[in-house]
Amino acid sequence: MIQPVILCGGAGTRLWPESRGDRAKQFLPLTGLQSLFQQTLARTPAGAAFQPPIILCGAAHVSAVRDQLDTREAALIVEPMPRNTAAAIALAVARADADTLLLVMPSDHVIADVAAFHDAIAKAARLAQQDWIVTFGITPDGPETGFGYIANGDAVGDDGFKVDRFIEKPPLADAEAMLAAGGYSWNAGIFLFRAGRMRDAMLTHCRAIFEAADRAVASGLIDGEALYADAAHFAAAPSDSIDYAVMEKDDRVAVVPAAMGWSDLGSWQAVHTLGEKDAAGNAVTGDAFLHDSRGNLVRAGGKRVSLVGMENVAVIVDGDDILVMPLDRSQDVRAAAKARE
Amino acid sequence: MIQPVILCGGAGTRLWPESRGDRAKQFLPLTGLQSLFQQTLARTPAGAAFQPPIILCGAAHVSAVRDQLDTREAALIVEPMPRNTAAAIALAVARADADTLLLVMPSDHVIADVAAFHDAIAKAARLAQQDWIVTFGITPDGPETGFGYIANGDAVGDDGFKVDRFIEKPPLADAEAMLAAGGYSWNAGIFLFRAGRMRDAMLTHCRAIFEAADRAVASGLIDGEALYADAAHFAAAPSDSIDYAVMEKDDRVAVVPAAMGWSDLGSWQAVHTLGEKDAAGNAVTGDAFLHDSRGNLVRAGGKRVSLVGMENVAVIVDGDDILVMPLDRSQDVRAAAKARE
Numbered sequence: 001m002i003q004p005v006i007l008c009g010g011a012g013t014r015l016w017p018e019s020r021g022d023r024a025k026q027f028l029p030l031t032g033l034q035s036l037f038q039q040t041l042a043r044t045p046a047g048a049a050f051q052p053p054i055i056l057c058g059a060a061h062v063s064a065v066r067d068q069l070d071t072r073e074a075a076l077i078v079e080p081m082p083r084n085t086a087a088a089i090a091l092a093v094a095r096a097d098a099d100t101l102l103l104v105m106p107s108d109h110v111i112a113d114v115a116a117f118h119d120a121i122a123k124a125a126r127l128a129q130q131d132w133i134v135t136f137g138i139t140p141d142g143p144e145t146g147f148g149y150i151a152n153g154d155a156v157g158d159d160g161f162k163v164d165r166f167i168e169k170p171p172l173a174d175a176e177a178m179l180a181a182g183g184y185s186w187n188a189g190i191f192l193f194r195a196g197r198m199r200d201a202m203l204t205h206c207r208a209i210f211e212a213a214d215r216a217v218a219s220g221l222i223d224g225e226a227l228y229a230d231a232a233h234f235a236a237a238p239s240d241s242i243d244y245a246v247m248e249k250d251d252r253v254a255v256v257p258a259a260m261g262w263s264d265l266g267s268w269q270a271v272h273t274l275g276e277k278d279a280a281g282n283a284v285t286g287d288a289f290l291h292d293s294r295g296n297l298v299r300a301g302g303k304r305v306s307l308v309g310m311e312n313v314a315v316i317v318d319g320d321d322i323l324v325m326p327l328d329r330s331q332d333v334r335a336a337a338k339a340r341e
Numbered sequence: 342m343i344q345p346v347i348l349c350g351g352a353g354t355r356l357w358p359e360s361r362g363d364r365a366k367q368f369l370p371l372t373g374l375q376s377l378f379q380q381t382l383a384r385t386p387a388g389a390a391f392q393p394p395i396i397l398c399g400a401a402h403v404s405a406v407r408d409q410l411d412t413r414e415a416a417l418i419v420e421p422m423p424r425n426t427a428a429a430i431a432l433a434v435a436r437a438d439a440d441t442l443l444l445v446m447p448s449d450h451v452i453a454d455v456a457a458f459h460d461a462i463a464k465a466a467r468l469a470q471q472d473w474i475v476t477f478g479i480t481p482d483g484p485e486t487g488f489g490y491i492a493n494g495d496a497v498g499d500d501g502f503k504v505d506r507f508i509e510k511p512p513l514a515d516a517e518a519m520l521a522a523g524g525y526s527w528n529a530g531i532f533l534f535r536a537g538r539m540r541d542a543m544l545t546h547c548r549a550i551f552e553a554a555d556r557a558v559a560s561g562l563i564d565g566e567a568l569y570a571d572a573a574h575f576a577a578a579p580s581d582s583i584d585y586a587v588m589e590k591d592d593r594v595a596v597v598p599a600a601m602g603w604s605d606l607g608s609w610q611a612v613h614t615l616g617e618k619d620a621a622g623n624a625v626t627g628d629a630f631l632h633d634s635r636g637n638l639v640r641a642g643g644k645r646v647s648l649v650g651m652e653n654v655a656v657i658v659d660g661d662d663i664l665v666m667p668l669d670r671s672q673d674v675r676a677a678a679k680a681r682e
Contacts, residue, residue: 017647291676303661306358306677309670313651317663320644322656324665329650335632336647 001051002125002192003100004044005092008037008057008065008107009079014266014330016337017321018299026108027064030271037107038068043114044103044121046073054095055107056088062226073225080216080231085189086206086245087237089198090213091229098196101128104242106189110274112261120258123159124192132254133193133201134160135247137185139259143175146266148187148243150255151178160256166248185257187243188264198246206245212237267330268314272297286317297327342392343466343533344441345385346433349378349398349406349448350420355607355671357678358662359640367449368405371612378448379409384455385444385462387414395436396448397429403567414566421557421572424550426530427586428578431543431554432570439537442469445583447530451615453602461599464500465533473595474534474542475501476588478526480600484516487607489528489584491596492519501597507589526598528584529605539587547586553578608671609655613638627658638668 012025019025026037034042044050052073057065059078066076077091089104096102103121111117124134137150146169153164166187170178178184202210212233219230247253263270275283275297282290286300293307301317314330316323323336353366360366367378375383385391393414398406400419407417418432430445437443444462452458465475478491487510494505507528511519519525543551553574560571588594604611616624616638623631627641634648642658655671657664664677 289677289680291673291680292670300663303663304681305663305665306681308664308666308673308677310654310665310667313665315663315665322641322644322646322658322663323649324646324651324654324656325649326651329633332632332649336630336649339630339632340645340647 001101002044002049002103002121003051003096003195004053005089005102005104006037006040006053006055006107007085007088007104007189008055008061009082009088010106010108012108013334013337013341015268015271016333017316017318017323017340018301020318020337020341022060022064024061024064024108025265026106027061027068030265031110031274035068036110036265037065039110040105040107041069041072041074043111043117044105049118050103054092056092058082059228076226077217078226078228080229080234082239083209083234083237084239085242086202086209086240087213087234089191089242090202090210090237091217091234093195093198093202094210094214094217095227096195098194098199100195101125102191102193102195102198104191106264108265109188110261110263110265112263113259116258116260120256120260121192124254124256127156127159127254127256128192128194128197131194131197132156132160132252133197133247133250134191134254134256135163136188136190136192137255137257138188138262139257140179140184140186143172143179144186145169145172145175147264149175149178149184150187152183152185152255152257156254160254163247163253163255166243185255186262188262189242191242191247201246201250205249206238206240209237209240209245268297268316268325268333269327269330272314272327295327342442343385343390343444343462344392344437344536345394346430346443346445347378347381347394347396347448348426348429348445348530349396349402350423350429351447351449353449354675354678354682356609356612357674358657358659358664358681359642361659361678361682363401363405365402365405365449366606367447368402368409371606372451372615376409377451377606378406380451381446381448382410382413382415384452384458385446390459391444395433397433399423400569417567418558419567419569421570421575423580424575424578425580426583427543427547427550427581428554428575430532430539430583431551431578432558432575434536434539434543435551435555435558436568437536439535439540441536442466443532443534443536443539445530445532445534447605449606450529451602451604451606453604454600457599457601461597461601462533465595465597468497468500468595468597469533469535469538472535472538473497473501473593474538474588474591475532475595475597476504477529477531477533478596478598479529479603480598481520481525481527484513484520485527486510486513486516488605490516490519490525491528493524493526493596493598497595501595504588504594504596507584526596527603529603530583532583532588542587542591546590547579547581550578550581550586609638609657609666609674610668610671613655613668636668
């Protein structure tokens with residue numbers, strides 16, 4: 001049995017205006033009828049293979065989580081303030097039995113090929129039983145410069161590779177070289193490990209984070225299925241990513257490469273790429289009229305959007321906010337989000 | 342004294358979505374705080390030179406006319422159904438004394454140089470006293486293909502020219518040739534004539550139109566300052582433009598050329614051209630945030646519009662309708678208007 005741990009703490013302005021405030025990206029139906037969080041839940045259904053999930057989220061998102069869980073069983077751990085992924089994962093580790101296998105997943109990614117994901121989970125679980133901390137490596141399909149990379153070291157049986165090193169978001173030339181060379185994968189922030197193994201690693205590599213989280217759990221408030229971590233203790237945790245705090249420092253970290261149709265949907269351009277499109281390449285949600293227009297992303301948000309002669313733009317409507325930009329300027333949406341929020 | 346007659350019957354979808362249904366273009370504040378209709382009223386203020394105006398409008402626009410007249414004195418003639426400009430003008434002619442000089446003006450144009458307009462009115466009035474039917478010719482400032490042209494014939498004193506002929510909207514090559522040759526002007530649909538002279542011309546050239554209008558006035562319903570033309574009689578009037586019905590057939594028609602900053606504001610591109618713009622060429626009304634964006638027209642319509650990296654587009658918001666198109670595709674807005682209305 002594997003214990004899914006879903007990280008739901010992010011807010012994310014890269015998909016502004018739909019993603020903002022208490023309606024974070026993971027709760028939006030960006031690629032179909034279900035939200036990314038609901039799709040994440042559905043990937044590891046409670047049953048023979050998986051326990052009901054542990055959801056880590058901020059106080060602002062508890063009601064969204066409960067709404068979208070609907071009748072699904074889950075345990076919530078509420079972070080009183082954001083302290084990055086290391087402290088969030090430490091909360092889950094502190095609550096778990098040492099021999100439980102924790103599968104940590106972001107809540108806002110797309111995985112098109114769930115069978116391939118389950119296959120990778122099986123490999124990762126075997127490695128985790130041998131006390132490897134496992135990260136899932138996404139097989140690159142292009143020289144992306146927006147992700148960190150993982151370099152394979154020696155093979156560990158048939159299931160994966162020892163991690164040789166983690167590589168920061170690279171310049172394009174380096175990304176192209178890695179793509180050409182092979183043996184590299186994208187770091188997707190999906191992990192599998194034995195809870196006791198991670199506890200020991202944290203006590204070695206980032207003791208202050210684990211101890212703060214451990215105390216925040218011990219002093220936490222239990223409310224039904226939710227544990228509200230204690231604010232004073234949790235606030236003492238240094239804010240660091242699990243990559244920096246543990247993965248890059250530990251010497252028994254493995255990567256399981258997986259080609260599973262993964263996307264972090266990190267921009268409106270990515271939403272367009274993954275979306276269902278008409279013959280003219282337009283991906284449309286809601287009431288949109290398009291005349292002589294190609295390659296656009298329109299999310300009408302309950303309004304009536306009309307495009308005449310437009311190409312390759314995003315028109316995103318959310319409440320009273322209307323965003324218009326070329327899809328290839330999607331990374332610049334933060335300028336508008338910052339001005340508007 | 343000159344009697345202004347303001348034609349307020351148009352609906353116009355070229356400025357959709359703002360212009361539609363009972364909110365026709367002439368009632369919108371497109372170039373400032375005042376609507377085009379209010380600007381038209383202000384051009385011929387009641388006083389020594391001008392009588393209070395006669396407003397011709399459809400039943401759907403009576404309340405907009407009354408709202409925008411505010412406390413100004415005016416007479417209304419309500420057209421029970423649209424029958425084009427010849428029949429509308431015939432209604433005004435039928436109500437007027439034979440010796441009254443009628444100055445007929447569309448209600449949805451811009452005239453930046455009112456002094457030049459008044460100067461042209463003075464010239465036209467002198468010609469009208471000599472029983473010329475006068476049309477105002479706009480001195481072209483480019484090879485426009487969207488307007489009809491008027492070719493000057495012989496000079497009539499210092500005030501204008503006999504019209505040699507009217508020319509339909511020309512191909513670009515012809516428009517360029519006329520611009521180069523000189524002696525041509527745009528037909529702006531502004532007329533000045535003695536009422537009795539026009540009555541006689543109509544009885545000669547389009548008797549059915551005048552008689553239908555005359556009967557519609559005689560059988561009309563008087564309600565305060567408004568005359569509601571009789572529907573059964575008015576419906577009998579053939580639908581024709583004053584240009585076809587009279588101007589092109591009469592042999593005593595003069596043109597008074599005028600360079601007066603005229604625009605028919607016939608497209609969102611024209612609204613952008615005439616609008617006040619920031620240093621980056623953006624003309625903005627309402628709550629708009631523009632990042633790295635140039636040459637756009639944004640009318641936010643009470644919503645919050647954000648543009649990132651956009652150039653030379655119109656974003657027009659009206660109620661739940663949002664129109665996005667390149668400014669140079671403005672002529673194609675009808676496709677959206679037709680689909681949406």
